[in-house]
Amino acid sequence: MSRYLCPECGYIYDESAGDTHMGFAAGTSWEQLPDDFVCPDCAISYKEDFTCSDESTA
Ligand SMILES: [Zn+2]
Numbered sequence: 096m097s098r099y100l101c102p103e104c105g106y107i108y109d110e111s112a113g114d115t116h117m118g119f120a121a122g123t124s125w126e127q128l129p130d131d132f133v134c135p136d137c138a139i140s141y142k143e144d145f146t147c148s149d150e151s152t153a
Contacts, residue, residue, distance in 0.1 A: 096109070096110040096111040096122075096124075097110055097125065097147055097148075097149040098110065098147075098148045098149060099125055099145040099146065099147055099148060100145060100146050100147075100148040101134045101136065101137065101140045101144070101145055102140060102144060102145070102146060103134065103137045103139045103140045103144075104134065104136045104137040104139075104140075106134050106135065106136040106137065107148065108125070108128075108145070110122065110123065110124050110125060114135060116135060117135050125142075125145075128142060129142075130142060
């Protein structure tokens, strides 16, 4: 499971947690998100703008 960081506002999408507010269940991988996914916090960053922030490799 990886985490993806919004460069605009710092929102993090965590694959293991999903985003229930957006309708993505826990465990929804980044690849499964729609191509028109936008940051739920700032609505500025698109999927391609997010940076992988995989800190949970332990
Ligand atoms: Zn954002």
